[in-house]
Amino acid sequence: MRHSFLDQYSDRDSLIHRLDPRTKLLTTLLFILAVVLTPPGRWPVFALYFILVAALLVLSRVPRLYVLKRSLVIMPFVVLIAVFIPFFKEGEVAGSYNIWLWQLSVTYNGLEVFWNILAKAWLSILSLILLTSTTRFSQLLKGMEKLRLPGVMAMILSFMYRYIFVLVDEVMRMKQARDSRNFGGRRLWQLRTVGNMIGTLFIRSYERGERVYAAMVARGFDGQARTLENLNFRLSDVLFGLSLGFIIVSVMVLNLLYL
Amino acid sequence: MEEIIRVNNLSFGYPDGQPALSGVSLVINRGETVALIGPNGAGKSTLLLHFNGILHNDGMVRVFGEPVNDKNLRWVRRQVGLVFQNPDDQLFSPTVFEDVAFGPINLGYTEAEVRGVVTNALAAVGMSGYEKRSPHHLSLGEKKRVAMATVLAMNPQVLVIDEPTSNLDPAGKWSLIELLKGLEVTKVVASHDLELVQALCPRSVIIDRGVVVADGATSEILADKRLLAAHGLAQAPNS
Numbered sequence: 001m002r003h004s005f006l007d008q009y010s011d012r013d014s015l016i017h018r019l020d021p022r023t024k025l026l027t028t029l030l031f032i033l034a035v036v037l038t039p040p041g042r043w044p045v046f047a048l049y050f051i052l053v054a055a056l057l058v059l060s061r062v063p064r065l066y067v068l069k070r071s072l073v074i075m076p077f078v079v080l081i082a083v084f085i086p087f088f089k090e091g092e093v094a095g096s097y098n099i100w101l102w103q104l105s106v107t108y109n110g111l112e113v114f115w116n117i118l119a120k121a122w123l124s125i126l127s128l129i130l131l132t133s134t135t136r137f138s139q140l141l142k143g144m145e146k147l148r149l150p151g152v153m154a155m156i157l158s159f160m161y162r163y164i165f166v167l168v169d170e171v172m173r174m175k176q177a178r179d180s181r182n183f184g185g186r187r188l189w190q191l192r193t194v195g196n197m198i199g200t201l202f203i204r205s206y207e208r209g210e211r212v213y214a215a216m217v218a219r220g221f222d223g224q225a226r227t228l229e230n231l232n233f234r235l236s237d238v239l240f241g242l243s244l245g246f247i248i249v250s251v252m253v254l255n256l257l258y259l
Numbered sequence: 260m261e262e263i264i265r266v267n268n269l270s271f272g273y274p275d276g277q278p279a280l281s282g283v284s285l286v287i288n289r290g291e292t293v294a295l296i297g298p299n300g301a302g303k304s305t306l307l308l309h310f311n312g313i314l315h316n317d318g319m320v321r322v323f324g325e326p327v328n329d330k331n332l333r334w335v336r337r338q339v340g341l342v343f344q345n346p347d348d349q350l351f352s353p354t355v356f357e358d359v360a361f362g363p364i365n366l367g368y369t370e371a372e373v374r375g376v377v378t379n380a381l382a383a384v385g386m387s388g389y390e391k392r393s394p395h396h397l398s399l400g401e402k403k404r405v406a407m408a409t410v411l412a413m414n415p416q417v418l419v420i421d422e423p424t425s426n427l428d429p430a431g432k433w434s435l436i437e438l439l440k441g442l443e444v445t446k447v448v449a450s451h452d453l454e455l456v457q458a459l460c461p462r463s464v465i466i467d468r469g470v471v472v473a474d475g476a477t478s479e480i481l482a483d484k485r486l487l488a489a490h491g492l493a494q495a496p497n498s
Contacts, residue, residue, distance in 0.1 A: 011391070136391075138353035161353050165395055211348040214313050218341045219413060220333060220365035228360065228370050 006161060009062045009133040016060040016134045021143030023237040027244045028131045032124045034248045038255060040116040045255050052247060053126045062133045071125045078121040086110035137161045142231055151225045171201060260288040263417050263445055264310055269319040271305060279305040280469040287447055294460035294477065295449040298491030302469040303449040310419050311339035340415030344422040346402035350394035355405050358394060362413040380412035384438060400431035417445040424452045451492060457481055465490055
Protein backbone atom coordinates (compact mmCIF):
# COMPACT_ATOMS: atom_id res chain seq x y z
CA MET A 1 0.00 0.00 0.00
CA ARG A 2 1.06 3.57 -0.66
CA HIS A 3 1.55 5.86 2.28
CA SER A 4 2.43 9.50 2.47
CA PHE A 5 5.96 10.34 3.48
CA LEU A 6 6.54 11.35 7.08
CA ASP A 7 8.99 13.88 5.71
CA GLN A 8 7.09 14.96 2.62
CA TYR A 9 8.71 17.77 0.56
CA SER A 10 12.02 17.20 2.33
CA ASP A 11 13.59 16.18 -0.98
CA ARG A 12 13.01 19.60 -2.54
CA ASP A 13 15.61 22.28 -2.77
CA SER A 14 15.69 25.69 -1.15
CA LEU A 15 17.86 27.82 1.05
CA ILE A 16 16.34 26.14 4.10
CA HIS A 17 16.66 22.61 2.71
CA ARG A 18 20.36 23.09 2.14
CA LEU A 19 21.12 24.01 5.75
CA ASP A 20 22.82 21.53 8.05
CA PRO A 21 20.24 19.54 10.07
CA ARG A 22 21.98 20.57 13.28
CA THR A 23 21.45 24.25 12.51
CA LYS A 24 17.78 23.60 11.91
CA LEU A 25 17.36 21.44 15.00
CA LEU A 26 18.98 23.99 17.29
CA THR A 27 17.17 27.02 15.88
CA THR A 28 13.86 25.17 16.03
CA LEU A 29 14.49 24.33 19.68
CA LEU A 30 15.44 27.92 20.43
CA PHE A 31 12.34 29.18 18.66
CA ILE A 32 10.02 26.83 20.59
CA LEU A 33 11.71 27.74 23.84
CA ALA A 34 11.23 31.46 23.11
CA VAL A 35 7.57 30.95 22.21
CA VAL A 36 6.84 28.90 25.29
CA LEU A 37 8.57 31.38 27.63
CA THR A 38 6.52 34.32 26.36
CA PRO A 39 4.13 35.48 29.11
CA PRO A 40 0.39 35.31 28.35
CA GLY A 41 -1.27 38.17 26.54
CA ARG A 42 1.77 39.40 24.61
CA TRP A 43 0.01 39.36 21.27
CA PRO A 44 2.49 41.66 19.48
CA VAL A 45 5.29 39.27 20.42
CA PHE A 46 3.35 36.30 19.14
CA ALA A 47 2.69 38.23 15.95
CA LEU A 48 6.43 38.79 15.51
CA TYR A 49 7.14 35.09 16.00
CA PHE A 50 4.44 34.25 13.50
CA ILE A 51 5.93 36.60 10.94
CA LEU A 52 9.32 34.98 11.50
CA VAL A 53 8.14 31.39 11.02
CA ALA A 54 5.89 32.39 8.09
CA ALA A 55 8.80 34.10 6.36
CA LEU A 56 10.92 30.97 6.75
CA LEU A 57 8.08 28.81 5.43
CA VAL A 58 7.82 31.03 2.36
CA LEU A 59 11.59 30.78 1.90
CA SER A 60 11.41 26.99 2.14
CA ARG A 61 8.88 26.83 -0.76
CA VAL A 62 6.83 24.16 0.98
CA PRO A 63 3.21 24.50 -0.27
CA ARG A 64 1.27 26.76 2.12
CA LEU A 65 -1.91 24.74 2.00
CA TYR A 66 0.00 21.61 3.01
CA VAL A 67 1.53 23.40 6.01
CA LEU A 68 -1.86 24.75 7.08
CA LYS A 69 -3.59 21.37 6.77
CA ARG A 70 -0.82 19.56 8.57
CA SER A 71 -0.79 22.05 11.45
CA LEU A 72 -4.57 21.84 11.83
CA VAL A 73 -4.42 18.06 12.11
CA ILE A 74 -2.59 18.39 15.43
CA MET A 75 -4.67 21.22 16.88
CA PRO A 76 -7.64 19.13 18.09
CA PHE A 77 -5.32 17.32 20.51
CA VAL A 78 -4.14 20.64 21.91
CA VAL A 79 -7.73 21.88 22.22
CA LEU A 80 -8.69 18.69 24.01
CA ILE A 81 -6.03 19.25 26.63
CA ALA A 82 -6.53 23.00 26.97
CA VAL A 83 -10.32 23.18 26.86
CA PHE A 84 -10.80 22.73 30.60
CA ILE A 85 -8.50 25.54 31.62
CA PRO A 86 -11.04 28.40 31.27
CA PHE A 87 -13.29 26.61 33.76
CA PHE A 88 -10.72 26.13 36.48
CA LYS A 89 -8.74 29.35 36.38
CA GLU A 90 -9.74 31.81 39.11
CA GLY A 91 -10.61 35.38 38.21
CA GLU A 92 -13.32 37.63 36.83
CA VAL A 93 -16.21 35.53 35.60
CA ALA A 94 -17.00 35.89 31.92
CA GLY A 95 -20.04 33.67 31.87
CA SER A 96 -21.54 30.94 33.93
CA TYR A 97 -23.72 28.04 33.02
CA ASN A 98 -25.88 25.70 35.03
CA ILE A 99 -25.70 22.13 33.87
CA TRP A 100 -27.92 19.92 35.98
CA LEU A 101 -26.33 20.15 39.45
CA TRP A 102 -23.09 21.84 38.56
CA GLN A 103 -22.43 25.47 38.10
CA LEU A 104 -19.69 26.09 35.58
CA SER A 105 -18.12 29.46 35.16
CA VAL A 106 -15.65 30.66 32.59
CA THR A 107 -13.17 33.32 33.67
CA TYR A 108 -11.52 35.97 31.50
CA ASN A 109 -8.23 34.97 32.96
CA GLY A 110 -8.78 31.34 32.02
CA LEU A 111 -9.85 32.26 28.51
CA GLU A 112 -6.70 34.26 28.01
CA VAL A 113 -4.57 31.31 29.10
CA PHE A 114 -6.55 29.09 26.75
CA TRP A 115 -5.92 31.33 23.73
CA ASN A 116 -2.30 31.55 24.73
CA ILE A 117 -1.87 27.82 24.77
CA LEU A 118 -3.46 27.53 21.35
CA ALA A 119 -1.21 30.24 19.93
CA LYS A 120 1.94 28.81 21.45
CA ALA A 121 1.09 25.29 20.32
CA TRP A 122 0.32 26.45 16.79
CA LEU A 123 3.55 28.42 16.48
CA SER A 124 5.57 25.48 17.79
CA ILE A 125 3.84 23.08 15.43
CA LEU A 126 4.50 25.38 12.47
CA SER A 127 8.20 25.48 13.29
CA LEU A 128 8.30 21.68 13.59
CA ILE A 129 6.55 21.29 10.25
CA LEU A 130 9.12 23.62 8.79
CA LEU A 131 11.84 21.42 10.25
CA THR A 132 10.45 18.06 9.12
CA SER A 133 9.43 19.16 5.64
CA THR A 134 12.82 20.66 4.85
CA THR A 135 15.01 17.93 6.35
CA ARG A 136 15.15 14.30 5.32
CA PHE A 137 14.47 12.01 8.23
CA SER A 138 17.83 10.28 7.82
CA GLN A 139 19.57 13.67 7.91
CA LEU A 140 17.59 14.67 10.97
CA LEU A 141 18.71 11.48 12.70
CA LYS A 142 22.30 12.13 11.76
CA GLY A 143 22.00 15.65 13.12
CA MET A 144 20.57 14.37 16.40
CA GLU A 145 23.35 11.82 16.68
CA LYS A 146 25.94 14.52 16.13
CA LEU A 147 24.24 16.54 18.86
CA ARG A 148 24.97 13.64 21.22
CA LEU A 149 21.64 11.85 21.12
CA PRO A 150 22.49 8.32 22.36
CA GLY A 151 23.00 5.87 19.48
CA VAL A 152 20.31 3.52 20.75
CA MET A 153 17.70 6.29 20.63
CA ALA A 154 18.73 7.24 17.11
CA MET A 155 18.45 3.59 16.07
CA ILE A 156 14.98 3.27 17.62
CA LEU A 157 13.83 6.37 15.73
CA SER A 158 15.35 5.08 12.53
CA PHE A 159 13.54 1.74 12.89
CA MET A 160 10.33 3.60 13.64
CA TYR A 161 10.65 5.59 10.44
CA ARG A 162 11.36 2.43 8.47
CA TYR A 163 8.74 0.12 9.94
CA ILE A 164 5.80 2.27 10.97
CA PHE A 165 4.04 1.83 7.62
CA VAL A 166 5.00 -1.83 7.38
CA LEU A 167 3.06 -2.26 10.63
CA VAL A 168 0.19 -0.08 9.38
CA ASP A 169 -0.03 -2.35 6.34
CA GLU A 170 -0.06 -5.39 8.59
CA VAL A 171 -2.93 -3.96 10.65
CA MET A 172 -4.81 -3.07 7.47
CA ARG A 173 -4.49 -6.63 6.15
CA MET A 174 -5.63 -8.05 9.48
CA LYS A 175 -8.65 -5.74 9.46
CA GLN A 176 -9.55 -6.73 5.92
CA ALA A 177 -9.28 -10.41 6.80
CA ARG A 178 -11.48 -9.83 9.84
CA ASP A 179 -14.12 -7.79 8.02
CA SER A 180 -14.31 -10.18 5.08
CA ARG A 181 -15.44 -12.84 7.53
CA ASN A 182 -18.39 -10.70 8.65
CA PHE A 183 -17.02 -9.18 11.77
CA GLY A 184 -19.82 -8.05 14.04
CA GLY A 185 -21.90 -9.36 16.85
CA ARG A 186 -21.85 -8.49 20.49
CA ARG A 187 -19.67 -5.76 21.96
CA LEU A 188 -17.75 -8.14 24.19
CA TRP A 189 -16.99 -10.46 21.28
CA GLN A 190 -15.74 -7.53 19.22
CA LEU A 191 -13.46 -6.40 22.02
CA ARG A 192 -12.06 -9.87 22.32
CA THR A 193 -11.28 -10.03 18.62
CA VAL A 194 -9.56 -6.67 18.73
CA GLY A 195 -7.56 -7.87 21.73
CA ASN A 196 -6.47 -10.95 19.82
CA MET A 197 -5.46 -8.79 16.88
CA ILE A 198 -3.29 -6.61 19.09
CA GLY A 199 -1.66 -9.72 20.55
CA THR A 200 -1.02 -11.14 17.09
CA LEU A 201 0.45 -7.86 15.93
CA PHE A 202 2.76 -7.83 18.93
CA ILE A 203 4.00 -11.36 18.29
CA ARG A 204 4.48 -10.69 14.58
CA SER A 205 6.44 -7.53 15.32
CA TYR A 206 8.55 -9.39 17.83
CA GLU A 207 9.34 -12.10 15.32
CA ARG A 208 10.05 -9.52 12.65
CA GLY A 209 12.45 -7.91 15.09
CA GLU A 210 14.32 -11.19 15.39
CA ARG A 211 14.52 -11.59 11.60
CA VAL A 212 15.73 -8.01 11.16
CA TYR A 213 18.35 -8.61 13.81
CA ALA A 214 19.48 -11.77 12.01
CA ALA A 215 19.78 -9.75 8.79
CA MET A 216 21.87 -7.15 10.61
CA VAL A 217 24.11 -9.76 12.21
CA ALA A 218 24.56 -11.43 8.81
CA ARG A 219 26.11 -8.19 7.61
CA GLY A 220 28.57 -7.89 10.44
CA PHE A 221 26.54 -5.92 13.00
CA ASP A 222 28.07 -6.20 16.49
CA GLY A 223 25.90 -3.85 18.52
CA GLN A 224 27.76 -0.74 17.44
CA ALA A 225 25.84 1.65 15.18
CA ARG A 226 28.16 3.17 12.62
CA THR A 227 27.40 5.81 10.03
CA LEU A 228 29.40 7.76 7.52
CA GLU A 229 30.25 11.24 8.71
CA ASN A 230 29.05 13.57 6.05
CA LEU A 231 27.59 16.59 7.80
CA ASN A 232 29.31 19.88 7.24
CA PHE A 233 28.61 23.29 8.67
CA ARG A 234 28.86 25.85 5.92
CA LEU A 235 29.00 29.62 5.95
CA SER A 236 25.26 29.74 5.27
CA ASP A 237 24.67 27.70 8.44
CA VAL A 238 26.65 30.12 10.53
CA LEU A 239 24.86 33.11 8.99
CA PHE A 240 21.43 31.55 9.30
CA GLY A 241 21.98 30.30 12.84
CA LEU A 242 23.41 33.60 14.05
CA SER A 243 20.82 35.82 12.41
CA LEU A 244 17.87 33.69 13.51
CA GLY A 245 19.31 33.41 17.00
CA PHE A 246 19.78 37.18 17.04
CA ILE A 247 16.19 37.83 15.95
CA ILE A 248 14.73 35.43 18.51
CA VAL A 249 16.86 36.75 21.35
CA SER A 250 16.07 40.36 20.48
CA VAL A 251 12.35 39.61 20.43
CA MET A 252 12.75 38.06 23.88
CA VAL A 253 14.59 41.16 25.12
CA LEU A 254 11.96 43.41 23.57
CA ASN A 255 9.45 41.34 25.45
CA LEU A 256 11.21 42.06 28.75
CA LEU A 257 11.39 45.82 28.07
CA TYR A 258 7.74 45.90 27.10
CA LEU A 259 7.05 44.43 30.54
CA MET B 260 37.61 -27.67 -7.40
CA GLU B 261 37.97 -25.49 -4.36
CA GLU B 262 35.58 -26.26 -1.58
CA ILE B 263 33.79 -23.26 -0.08
CA ILE B 264 31.19 -24.71 2.26
CA ARG B 265 31.21 -28.19 3.74
CA VAL B 266 28.32 -29.29 5.94
CA ASN B 267 29.05 -32.49 7.84
CA ASN B 268 26.25 -34.48 9.44
CA LEU B 269 24.50 -31.36 10.73
CA SER B 270 21.48 -31.71 13.00
CA PHE B 271 19.50 -28.88 14.49
CA GLY B 272 16.32 -28.59 16.54
CA TYR B 273 14.44 -25.42 17.43
CA PRO B 274 13.80 -24.62 21.10
CA ASP B 275 10.19 -25.85 20.83
CA GLY B 276 11.58 -29.35 20.29
CA GLN B 277 10.81 -29.60 16.60
CA PRO B 278 13.76 -31.14 14.73
CA ALA B 279 14.56 -29.03 11.66
CA LEU B 280 17.68 -30.76 10.31
CA SER B 281 18.80 -34.30 10.97
CA GLY B 282 22.19 -35.35 9.62
CA VAL B 283 22.59 -33.06 6.61
CA SER B 284 25.85 -33.35 4.65
CA LEU B 285 26.61 -31.12 1.69
CA VAL B 286 29.55 -29.60 -0.17
CA ILE B 287 29.47 -26.36 -2.18
CA ASN B 288 32.41 -25.76 -4.55
CA ARG B 289 33.69 -22.51 -6.00
CA GLY B 290 31.93 -21.38 -9.14
CA GLU B 291 28.86 -23.57 -8.67
CA THR B 292 25.25 -22.45 -8.68
CA VAL B 293 23.37 -24.88 -6.48
CA ALA B 294 19.62 -25.02 -5.90
CA LEU B 295 18.31 -26.16 -2.53
CA ILE B 296 14.81 -27.33 -3.21
CA GLY B 297 12.21 -28.81 -0.97
CA PRO B 298 8.63 -28.29 0.23
CA ASN B 299 7.57 -25.74 2.81
CA GLY B 300 9.04 -26.50 6.22
CA ALA B 301 11.68 -28.87 4.83
CA GLY B 302 14.49 -27.08 6.65
CA LYS B 303 15.91 -25.05 3.74
CA SER B 304 15.94 -21.73 5.57
CA THR B 305 17.35 -23.31 8.72
CA LEU B 306 20.20 -24.76 6.69
CA LEU B 307 20.90 -21.37 5.10
CA LEU B 308 21.12 -19.76 8.54
CA HIS B 309 23.91 -22.22 9.35
CA PHE B 310 25.93 -21.24 6.26
CA ASN B 311 27.07 -17.97 7.78
CA GLY B 312 26.79 -18.80 11.42
CA ILE B 313 23.53 -17.08 12.41
CA LEU B 314 22.77 -20.50 13.84
CA HIS B 315 25.82 -22.58 14.59
CA ASN B 316 26.68 -25.94 15.92
CA ASP B 317 30.40 -26.09 16.48
CA GLY B 318 32.37 -27.86 13.80
CA MET B 319 29.47 -29.16 11.74
CA VAL B 320 29.83 -26.43 9.12
CA ARG B 321 33.17 -25.56 7.59
CA VAL B 322 33.85 -22.51 5.42
CA PHE B 323 37.07 -22.82 3.37
CA GLY B 324 37.96 -25.69 5.69
CA GLU B 325 37.58 -23.59 8.86
CA PRO B 326 35.00 -24.84 11.34
CA VAL B 327 32.45 -22.07 12.05
CA ASN B 328 32.62 -21.07 15.70
CA ASP B 329 32.12 -18.00 17.89
CA LYS B 330 35.60 -16.69 17.20
CA ASN B 331 35.56 -16.52 13.41
CA LEU B 332 31.96 -15.37 12.85
CA ARG B 333 33.01 -11.99 11.43
CA TRP B 334 35.31 -13.65 8.93
CA VAL B 335 32.69 -16.28 8.02
CA ARG B 336 30.06 -13.61 7.37
CA ARG B 337 32.46 -11.83 5.10
CA GLN B 338 32.87 -14.99 3.01
CA VAL B 339 29.23 -16.04 2.94
CA GLY B 340 26.62 -13.39 2.09
CA LEU B 341 23.07 -14.26 3.07
CA VAL B 342 20.06 -12.62 1.40
CA PHE B 343 16.87 -13.11 3.41
CA GLN B 344 13.54 -13.99 1.87
CA ASN B 345 11.60 -10.93 2.98
CA PRO B 346 13.28 -7.70 1.86
CA ASP B 347 11.33 -5.81 4.52
CA ASP B 348 13.45 -7.70 7.06
CA GLN B 349 16.66 -7.23 5.14
CA LEU B 350 16.25 -3.51 4.43
CA PHE B 351 16.01 -1.69 7.74
CA SER B 352 17.59 1.70 7.09
CA PRO B 353 15.89 4.99 6.27
CA THR B 354 17.54 5.15 2.83
CA VAL B 355 18.75 2.67 0.22
CA PHE B 356 22.27 4.08 0.42
CA GLU B 357 22.54 3.59 4.17
CA ASP B 358 21.24 0.06 3.85
CA VAL B 359 23.74 -0.97 1.19
CA ALA B 360 26.50 0.82 3.11
CA PHE B 361 25.64 -0.95 6.39
CA GLY B 362 27.72 -4.09 5.74
CA PRO B 363 30.81 -2.34 4.31
CA ILE B 364 30.80 0.17 7.20
CA ASN B 365 30.68 -2.72 9.67
CA LEU B 366 33.63 -4.26 7.83
CA GLY B 367 35.57 -1.10 8.57
CA TYR B 368 35.93 0.29 5.03
CA THR B 369 36.90 3.94 4.65
CA GLU B 370 34.29 6.42 3.47
CA ALA B 371 35.64 6.50 -0.08
CA GLU B 372 35.68 2.69 -0.24
CA VAL B 373 32.13 2.51 1.12
CA ARG B 374 30.87 4.96 -1.51
CA GLY B 375 32.67 2.96 -4.20
CA VAL B 376 31.28 -0.46 -3.25
CA VAL B 377 27.76 0.93 -2.77
CA THR B 378 27.79 2.46 -6.26
CA ASN B 379 29.11 -0.78 -7.76
CA ALA B 380 26.67 -3.01 -5.88
CA LEU B 381 23.67 -0.91 -6.91
CA ALA B 382 24.89 -0.87 -10.50
CA ALA B 383 25.30 -4.66 -10.42
CA VAL B 384 21.60 -5.12 -9.57
CA GLY B 385 20.42 -2.35 -11.91
CA MET B 386 19.38 0.03 -9.15
CA SER B 387 21.74 2.95 -9.71
CA GLY B 388 20.17 6.27 -8.84
CA TYR B 389 18.02 4.86 -6.01
CA GLU B 390 20.50 5.80 -3.28
CA LYS B 391 18.36 8.43 -1.60
CA ARG B 392 15.05 6.59 -1.81
CA SER B 393 13.38 5.10 1.23
CA PRO B 394 13.14 1.29 1.00
CA HIS B 395 9.50 1.50 2.03
CA HIS B 396 8.58 3.28 -1.18
CA LEU B 397 10.12 0.71 -3.54
CA SER B 398 8.23 -2.04 -5.35
CA LEU B 399 8.82 -5.62 -4.22
CA GLY B 400 11.04 -6.36 -7.22
CA GLU B 401 13.11 -3.27 -6.50
CA LYS B 402 13.36 -4.19 -2.82
CA LYS B 403 14.63 -7.66 -3.73
CA ARG B 404 17.30 -6.15 -5.95
CA VAL B 405 18.41 -3.72 -3.28
CA ALA B 406 18.47 -6.57 -0.74
CA MET B 407 20.82 -8.41 -3.09
CA ALA B 408 23.00 -5.29 -3.38
CA THR B 409 23.30 -4.99 0.41
CA VAL B 410 25.04 -8.35 0.41
CA LEU B 411 27.01 -7.93 -2.83
CA ALA B 412 28.51 -4.75 -1.37
CA MET B 413 30.38 -6.93 1.13
CA ASN B 414 31.95 -8.81 -1.78
CA PRO B 415 31.26 -12.33 -0.45
CA GLN B 416 32.84 -15.48 -1.89
CA VAL B 417 29.45 -17.15 -2.02
CA LEU B 418 25.98 -15.63 -2.29
CA VAL B 419 23.26 -17.50 -0.40
CA ILE B 420 19.73 -16.46 -1.38
CA ASP B 421 16.48 -17.54 0.25
CA GLU B 422 13.50 -17.67 -2.14
CA PRO B 423 14.60 -14.88 -4.51
CA THR B 424 11.47 -15.05 -6.65
CA SER B 425 8.73 -15.48 -4.03
CA ASN B 426 5.76 -13.17 -4.59
CA LEU B 427 7.20 -11.64 -7.76
CA ASP B 428 5.13 -11.37 -10.93
CA PRO B 429 6.44 -13.36 -13.91
CA ALA B 430 8.13 -10.39 -15.57
CA GLY B 431 9.83 -9.41 -12.31
CA LYS B 432 10.82 -13.00 -11.72
CA TRP B 433 12.45 -13.48 -15.10
CA SER B 434 14.33 -10.22 -14.92
CA LEU B 435 15.64 -11.28 -11.51
CA ILE B 436 16.71 -14.65 -12.93
CA GLU B 437 18.61 -12.86 -15.72
CA LEU B 438 20.23 -10.65 -13.11
CA LEU B 439 21.33 -13.65 -11.02
CA LYS B 440 22.71 -15.37 -14.13
CA GLY B 441 24.88 -12.34 -14.77
CA LEU B 442 26.45 -12.34 -11.30
CA GLU B 443 29.76 -14.16 -11.42
CA VAL B 444 29.91 -15.49 -7.90
CA THR B 445 29.22 -18.88 -6.36
CA LYS B 446 25.52 -19.08 -5.55
CA VAL B 447 23.29 -21.19 -3.36
CA VAL B 448 19.60 -20.58 -4.02
CA ALA B 449 16.87 -22.00 -1.81
CA SER B 450 13.55 -22.13 -3.60
CA HIS B 451 10.67 -24.29 -4.62
CA ASP B 452 10.25 -22.37 -7.83
CA LEU B 453 11.30 -25.08 -10.30
CA GLU B 454 11.38 -22.70 -13.28
CA LEU B 455 13.98 -20.65 -11.47
CA VAL B 456 15.96 -23.77 -10.60
CA GLN B 457 15.91 -25.03 -14.16
CA ALA B 458 16.95 -21.69 -15.63
CA LEU B 459 19.68 -20.87 -13.15
CA CYS B 460 21.17 -23.86 -11.35
CA PRO B 461 23.05 -26.77 -12.97
CA ARG B 462 23.05 -28.68 -9.67
CA SER B 463 20.15 -29.33 -7.32
CA VAL B 464 19.82 -30.68 -3.81
CA ILE B 465 16.43 -31.82 -2.54
CA ILE B 466 15.81 -31.49 1.18
CA ASP B 467 12.75 -32.88 2.90
CA ARG B 468 12.04 -33.21 6.62
CA GLY B 469 15.56 -32.13 7.46
CA VAL B 470 17.28 -34.76 5.32
CA VAL B 471 19.07 -34.54 1.94
CA VAL B 472 17.13 -36.92 -0.27
CA ALA B 473 18.75 -36.17 -3.64
CA ASP B 474 21.84 -34.36 -4.89
CA GLY B 475 22.74 -34.24 -8.56
CA ALA B 476 22.33 -32.65 -11.95
CA THR B 477 19.22 -30.47 -12.15
CA SER B 478 18.20 -31.94 -15.52
CA GLU B 479 18.05 -35.45 -14.01
CA ILE B 480 16.37 -34.43 -10.79
CA LEU B 481 13.67 -32.36 -12.46
CA ALA B 482 13.02 -35.19 -14.95
CA ASP B 483 12.29 -37.63 -12.12
CA LYS B 484 8.60 -36.86 -11.63
CA ARG B 485 8.19 -39.60 -9.02
CA LEU B 486 10.95 -38.15 -6.86
CA LEU B 487 9.50 -34.65 -7.14
CA ALA B 488 6.00 -35.81 -6.28
CA ALA B 489 7.24 -37.77 -3.28
CA HIS B 490 8.71 -34.58 -1.81
CA GLY B 491 5.96 -32.11 -2.46
CA LEU B 492 7.55 -30.55 -5.54
CA ALA B 493 5.04 -31.77 -8.13
CA GLN B 494 1.41 -32.81 -8.16
CA ALA B 495 0.92 -36.20 -6.53
CA PRO B 496 0.45 -38.80 -9.36
CA ASN B 497 -2.83 -40.31 -8.17
CA SER B 498 -4.75 -37.14 -7.40
